[in-house]
Amino acid sequence: MHRDRKNIIASGIPASPGIAIAKGFFLDRSLPSFVKSYVSREEVEIEVEKFLGAVDRSRIQLSEIQESLIEKNGEHYQILGVHISMLEDSMLIDATIKMIRDYFFRAEWALDKVLKDLVENFHRMEDPYLKQRGDDIKQIAHRIFENLAGRRVDSILEVGEDVVVIAHDLSPADTAQMVGRSVKGFATDMGSRTSHTAIVARSLRIPAVVGLGNVTSYFAYDEVYIIDGYEGIVIISPDESLISDYTKKLDRMERKRKALVKFSKLPSVTRDGRKLKVMANIEMPHEAEQALALGADGIGLYRTEFIYLNRRDMPLEDEQFMIYRGVVEKFQKGEVTIRTLDLGGDKFVSHVDLAEEMNPAMGLRAIRFCLKEKEIFKTQLRAILRASAYGNVRIMFPMVSCVWEIEEAKKVVSEAKRELSRDGHPFDEEVKIGIMVEVPSAAIISDILAGMVDFFSIGTNDLIQYCLAIDRVNESVTYLYDPLHPAIIRMIRFIVEAAHGAGIKAAMCGEMAGDHMFLPVLIGLELDELSMNPDSIPLAKTIIRKSDFGYAREFLEEIKSCASGRDISDMLRGKFEDLYPEEIVEKF
Numbered sequence: 001m002h003r004d005r006k007n008i009i010a011s012g013i014p015a016s017p018g019i020a021i022a023k024g025f026f027l028d029r030s031l032p033s034f035v036k037s038y039v040s041r042e043e044v045e046i047e048v049e050k051f052l053g054a055v056d057r058s059r060i061q062l063s064e065i066q067e068s069l070i071e072k073n074g075e076h077y078q079i080l081g082v083h084i085s086m087l088e089d090s091m092l093i094d095a096t097i098k099m100i101r102d103y104f105f106r107a108e109w110a111l112d113k114v115l116k117d118l119v120e121n122f123h124r125m126e127d128p129y130l131k132q133r134g135d136d137i138k139q140i141a142h143r144i145f146e147n148l149a150g151r152r153v154d155s156i157l158e159v160g161e162d163v164v165v166i167a168h169d170l171s172p173a174d175t176a177q178m179v180g181r182s183v184k185g186f187a188t189d190m191g192s193r194t195s196h197t198a199i200v201a202r203s204l205r206i207p208a209v210v211g212l213g214n215v216t217s218y219f220a221y222d223e224v225y226i227i228d229g230y231e232g233i234v235i236i237s238p239d240e241s242l243i244s245d246y247t248k249k250l251d252r253m254e255r256k257r258k259a260l261v262k263f264s265k266l267p268s269v270t271r272d273g274r275k276l277k278v279m280a281n282i283e284m285p286h287e288a289e290q291a292l293a294l295g296a297d298g299i300g301l302y303r304t305e306f307i308y309l310n311r312r313d314m315p316l317e318d319e320q321f322m323i324y325r326g327v328v329e330k331f332q333k334g335e336v337t338i339r340t341l342d343l344g345g346d347k348f349v350s351h352v353d354l355a356e357e358m359n360p361a362m363g364l365r366a367i368r369f370c371l372k373e374k375e376i377f378k379t380q381l382r383a384i385l386r387a388s389a390y391g392n393v394r395i396m397f398p399m400v401s402c403v404w405e406i407e408e409a410k411k412v413v414s415e416a417k418r419e420l421s422r423d424g425h426p427f428d429e430e431v432k433i434g435i436m437v438e439v440p441s442a443a444i445i446s447d448i449l450a451g452m453v454d455f456f457s458i459g460t461n462d463l464i465q466y467c468l469a470i471d472r473v474n475e476s477v478t479y480l481y482d483p484l485h486p487a488i489i490r491m492i493r494f495i496v497e498a499a500h501g502a503g504i505k506a507a508m509c510g511e512m513a514g515d516h517m518f519l520p521v522l523i524g525l526e527l528d529e530l531s532m533n534p535d536s537i538p539l540a541k542t543i544i545r546k547s548d549f550g551y552a553r554e555f556l557e558e559i560k561s562c563a564s565g566r567d568i569s570d571m572l573r574g575k576f577e578d579l580y581p582e583e584i585v586e587k588f
Helices: 041-067 075-086 090-103 107-123 128-148 172-176 196-204 240-262 287-293 317-330 366-372 374-390 403-423 440-444 460-468 486-501 516-524 534-545 549-559 565-579
Strands: 002-004 007-011 013-016 019-027 163-167 183-188 208-210 224-228 233-236 277-282 299-302 335-339 392-397 432-437 455-458 505-508 529-532
Touching: 013 196, 019 183, 019 240, 041 075, 041 090, 041 107, 041 128, 041 172, 075 128, 075 172, 090 107, 090 128, 107 128, 128 172, 163 224, 172 196, 183 224, 196 208, 208 224, 224 240, 240 534, 277 287, 277 534, 287 317, 287 534, 299 317, 299 529, 317 335, 317 374, 317 392, 335 432, 366 374, 366 392, 366 403, 374 392, 374 403, 392 403, 392 455, 403 432, 432 440, 440 460, 440 486, 455 486, 460 486, 486 505, 486 565, 516 534, 516 549, 516 565, 529 534, 549 565
Parallel strands: 019 163, 163 183, 183 208, 277 299, 277 529, 299 335, 335 392, 392 432, 432 455, 455 505, 505 529
Antiparallel strands: 002 007, 007 233, 013 208, 019 224, 224 233
16 A cells, blocks of 8 residues: 555455445454453353353344345345355354353353364365355354444444445455445445355446455545545545546446446357357355356356355255255256365365364365265265256366276266156156366376266366465465466467367366456467356457457467466467457556
């Protein structure tokens, strides 16, 4: 953060695109601090009752907010449901009660100690989505702390005039209360693009910047803020000139977005006739509706972990079937690619007892976990297969590294099919089976694996990480995380050629697919499908329609001789500016 005369600029993570200009409204969501304190042996059960009373009050408050929502099956409703269920989580609630009873701690200190351990465990996880679940627990705990203290929890319902909310962090309950109110945007110290708060902000189309570090320390009443959700910056106390510039930019971007969405359902075909499907990555069922509205040709990656997390028991087959069927029925004209469980290792579920691992990212996770826990795996496969009777379903296995894993996984699919036939459940006998190619070993033997499956989907996030030996959440080495590294480009090319050589499709579903700047390279690499965040689809389809496949292939030949990702990036930026000047996100 730095000062430039009157304007103070803070840089963070662009969580939800758009621009908001309004006075700031401060919402205090920081956690209190406590000193170690005890109760007498005789007071222990009274303390437990006090704690359970605060939990009950928290549950009632969240339920009231949830029931006040107009859309009962929407994103807010479901996320709040998850938060309510977390008030029954043994990791938080039972562990705190045990701490009170075992050590005679006061409830506040016991909860604080359990919370810190839990958050630390979640934050050690590699997966950004799961890492953020630690913040969900902090938000739940904040409400319990306030109720333990008998304090009123500050509410966005108090907002009257147009404002942008400034907070250390926001819970889904806070963002749910923004619906229909005068909140034009928000900025937080904490958070990431995968936090529930960010997900809800995008669904509400509220501009948001998160992960600003200390934006709250600059807060002052009656000051104007500019939230730039495109660039990921917040301008505190902007001068009149800057406000005028951003007001004009806001108008231009809104006109541009509407124009892109207007044509987003047109096919994405290059000017010389090559069709490239643009599909959506989704995590929660209701995102399918948004993907459809934004022109998705199908679902290229449906992550299913959400169904298994933050609950005491494993989801039953019927429950999963209904969830998958709901998504499949929305996409009658497109394929829905359901990725089987990517749990295990650092992505734990509380009801599965697994040993702690030294290096969980490379441990018992994804397809390895499923092949160890075959009943959990088969239950999910039965649910997916049953959903296949209602549309065009594809099954995709994550983190495959060798032939044996595909053979074993297909055996479980065959068992599930036999059982469903025996039980009289209809399903698609010809359901397609594919794998995520995200481990270097799978990429190197992709010519062998291609003969065993119906499609590939390249998971660039892990493939780049493992190929370049870069921990992408380690700030000391993230500068080396380079999707344009020549090794990555060559590896993707090899995977696509292996797929096409075997007559199967090659898709990409990692972050690289959703970055518009990479599209000229991805078109030249002859990928068949790109799957991305739904919001990225309208612009991606526009760029593809303005592209020339022949030219993209020539460009790919040009960059073959480049020795570094930086060289490729420089060439790519120049080409992009020449070919798509109107599609570059403007500064002003």
